[in-house]
Amino acid sequence: MSKNSPTPGQEDELQLTSTLKRAVTRSLPLWISSLQPAELLPTVILWAVATVVTGALLWLLSDVFWHGTGQISWEFLTTSPSNAGRDGGIAPIVVSTSLIVGVCMAVSVPLGLGTAVLLAEFASNSSGLGQLVRLSLDVLAGVPSIVFGLFGNAFFCKTLGLGFSILSGGLTLACMVLPILIRSTQEGFRAVPEDYRRCAAALGISRTAILWELLLPAAMPGVTVGLLLGLGRALSETAALIFTSGYVDRMPESLFDSGRALSIHIYDLAMNVSGGEPHAYATALVLVGFLVLINGTTSWLAERFRQSKIFVL
Numbered sequence: 001m002s003k004n005s006p007t008p009g010q011e012d013e014l015q016l017t018s019t020l021k022r023a024v025t026r027s028l029p030l031w032i033s034s035l036q037p038a039e040l041l042p043t044v045i046l047w048a049v050a051t052v053v054t055g056a057l058l059w060l061l062s063d064v065f066w067h068g069t070g071q072i073s074w075e076f077l078t079t080s081p082s083n084a085g086r087d088g089g090i091a092p093i094v095v096s097t098s099l100i101v102g103v104c105m106a107v108s109v110p111l112g113l114g115t116a117v118l119l120a121e122f123a124s125n126s127s128g129l130g131q132l133v134r135l136s137l138d139v140l141a142g143v144p145s146i147v148f149g150l151f152g153n154a155f156f157c158k159t160l161g162l163g164f165s166i167l168s169g170g171l172t173l174a175c176m177v178l179p180i181l182i183r184s185t186q187e188g189f190r191a192v193p194e195d196y197r198r199c200a201a202a203l204g205i206s207r208t209a210i211l212w213e214l215l216l217p218a219a220m221p222g223v224t225v226g227l228l229l230g231l232g233r234a235l236s237e238t239a240a241l242i243f244t245s246g247y248v249d250r251m252p253e254s255l256f257d258s259g260r261a262l263s264i265h266i267y268d269l270a271m272n273v274s275g276g277e278p279h280a281y282a283t284a285l286v287l288v289g290f291l292v293l294i295n296g297t298t299s300w301l302a303e304r305f306r307q308s309k310i311f312v313l
Contacts, residue, residue, distance in 0.1 A: 064284050071282035081249050084273045085265065090283055092251040096166060096259025097235070097290070099252060100245055103170025104234045105227075108177045112226065115178075116185035117211065141179035148176050149240035157244060167255040169245025173237060177230035184229060188222015189215060224302040228295050235291050238263040262287045 079089035115133065123130030152172030162168045192215055200210045216223075238261075246258030249265065260268075266283050269276030 061288065064281060064288060067278070068281035068283075068285035071278050072285060076279075076282060077286070080251065081265075081279075085249070085269050085276050085279055086273060090262070090265065090279075090286065092249055093260050093262055093265045093283070094286070094290075096245070096252050097262045099166045099255060099259065100169045100173065100241070100261055101231065101234050101294075103167060103255065104173040104177060105231070107171060107174040108181055108230060109227070111174075112178050112181035112230075113185060113223070115182045116189060119182070120186045120189035121211070121215070137179045137182055140175075141183070144239075145176065145237055146239040148172055149243035151175070152240060153243040162256065164244065164246035164248075164258045165256045166245055166252055166259045169241045169259070169261070170255075172240050172244045173234045176237065176240060177234055180233065181226040181230045184226030185219065185223045188219035188225070191222065192218040220302050224299055227298050227302070231294055231298065232291060235287065235294075236263055237261070238267050262290070 076089040077094070078091050080092050081090060082088035119130055119133060123133070149172065152168055152175070156162050156168040156171050157164060162171075196214055196218065197210060200214055205214075241261050241264055245261060245264075247260055247264065247268075248258040249260045252259040262283055266280050266287065269280035269283065
């Protein structure tokens with residue numbers, strides 16, 4: 001027998017190890033068993049992180065749904081709050097939130113889309129204007145919301161004389177949403193291949209038609225992402241709105257009236273009102289539903305717009 005030949009005990013151990021490996025390989029999904037050893041650990045880590053994030057989201061939503069479902073009713077959605085929010089409903093607060101978000105989007109979408117087109121299509125990376133605008137956007141994206149609130153209070157409420165109003169809150173939120181919207185839309189335009197622009201120019205199509213009929217539909221995924229991120233931030237904002245839109249929970253009669261947003265109402269019930277937790281959970285559930293509804297509507301409208309043009313991905 002050779003020196004390197006395994007002993008009978010070693011042969012049994014090798015055979016057992018080989019059998020275990022085959023059993024484990026058969027029990028794993030095909031895509032995992034086909035991975036190289038060097039790829040296995042990063043893949044497991046990525047899936048573990050994704051599982052933790054998804055689990056945290058599901059836990060949060062299930063907690064809100066569990067505590068808030070019992071309080072949801074037609075009366076809760078259509079009546080005004082009473083007894084400091086412990087009783088009644090949230091009808092004026094839903095209306096105020098809708099108006100604030102509407103003002104925010106009406107101001108931020110045209111400005112954001114125009115600025116993104118300027119940066120992506122007309123201003124080169126080396127131009128002074130483009131670098132200044134990009135730097136300003138990066139700085140604004142990192143500014144805390146409380147700073148935006150103080151700015152909105154000083155400029156919109158006092159300097160412009162709008163006072164604590166829905167208009168002041170919406171304009172302040174527009175300033176907060178613009179950096180996210182512009183950056184996402186800009187990346188959407190940059191993702192469109194340069195060949196599309198050259199082919200359209202070779203056909204003699206005007207720059208306006210190229211932008212409206214070709215580039216904007218192709219960049220619509222990036223525009224949609226920016227809109228959804230902006231809407232999410234606008235709906236969940238609290239600190240900036242306390243200093244601008246106000247704290248009043250009555251039904252607004254115009255954009256110049258003060259109005260309480262859903263996020264402020266949740267904060268007030270949870271932190272300042274004893275016994276307000278049930279209605280805080282119910283309001284949070286309405287806010288989640290409101291966000292899902294707006295996101296779904298925005299995605300559907302963006303897809304319809306993209307398919308209505310001559311260029312469809």
